Amino acid sequence: QSALTQPASVSGSPGQSITxxxxxxxxxVGSYNFVSWYQQYPGNAPKLMIFEVNNxxxxxxxxxxxxxxGNTASLTISGLQxxxxxxxxxxxxxxxxxxxxxGTKLTVL
Amino acid sequence: QVQLVESGGGVVQPGRSLRLxxxxxxxxxxxxxxxxxxxxxxxxxxxxxxISSDGGNKYHADSVKGRFTISRDNTKNTLYxxxxxLRAEDTAVYYCAKxxxxxxxxxxxxxxxxxxxxxxxxx
Numbered sequence: 001q002s003a004l005t006q007p008a009s010v011s012g013s014p015g016q017s018i019t020x021x022x023x024x025x026x027x028x029v030g031s032y033n034f035v036s037w038y039q040q041y042p043g044n045a046p047k048l049m050i051f052e053v054n055n056x057x058x059x060x061x062x063x064x065x066x067x068x069x070g071n072t073a074s075l076t077i078s079g080l081q082x083x084x085x086x087x088x089x090x091x092x093x094x095x096x097x098x099x100x101x102x103g104t105k106l107t108v109l
Numbered sequence: 110q111v112q113l114v115e116s117g118g119g120v121v122q123p124g125r126s127l128r129l130x131x132x133x134x135x136x137x138x139x140x141x142x143x144x145x146x147x148x149x150x151x152x153x154x155x156x157x158x159x160i161s162s163d164g165g166n167k168y169h170a171d172s173v174k175g176r177f178t179i180s181r182d183n184t185k186n187t188l189y190x191x192x193x194x195l196r197a198e199d200t201a202v203y204y205c206a207k208x209x210x211x212x213x214x215x216x217x218x219x220x221x222x223x224x225x226x227x228x229x230x231x232x
Contacts, residue, residue: 001170001171001172003153032217034216034217034218036217036218036219038154038219040154045204045222045223045224045225046154046204046219046222047222048209048218048219048220051209051216051218051220052216052218057209057220087153089153089154091154091156091217091218091219092217093215093217096168097156097159097168097170098144098156098159098217099156100146100153100154100155100156101153102153103153103154
């Protein structure tokens with residue numbers, strides 16, 4: 001049950017696009033299309049942004065998109081806005097358990 | 110509207126026990142899988158346990174296996190986490206969370222989270 005690997009931090013300027021990677025193994029990300037992404041502001045509960053690799057819940061901006069290739073999933077945020085500055089976590093089904101990434105702090109410059 | 114309200118957190122000495130509860134409303138409780146997820150101060154999210162909609166299937170993270178037990182009471186719309194032999198490293202905010210899947214099908218993503226309850230293990 002090792003955590004998925006995410007970069008500790010990424011940054012971008014308003015209007016730019018950024019991508020956050022999430023690397024797992026053939027036992028989790030590589031085996032299941034059940035990768036989800038969460039946004040968390042300090043002191044708040046996480047919010048679901050992407051489910052099943054590339055699906056957005058109702059109400060989530062279409063600036064957020066997800067993808068997967070092999071053992072690595074990615075979250076792309078286009079048209080960066082100041083409000084996107086937050087922590088982002090990936091998560092994957094892994095058989096009889098769930099594994100999160102270590103989290104990525106997104107800074108909007 | 111879906112609401113998940115955790116309770117039972119607090120300060121506890123190492124080796125002691127605590128039971129967390131999560132009162133749910135706004136959805137058909139018995140139709141959904143549920144999770145406990147924790148977050149140590151300044152750290153990332155860590156999955157703790159999950160339970161199927163009927164309570165028949167339960168799985169726990171290796172870090173808590175044998176010490177924590179997830180359970181649910183579908184007549185009371187309540188999720189529980191019994192925590193025994195607590196350690197300092199169990200100090201965290203514990204979130205109750207609802208799986209997005211319906212009719213007992215796990216989607217392995219969380220569409221609703223509680224506000225969290227803080228557990229502090231310290232002598």
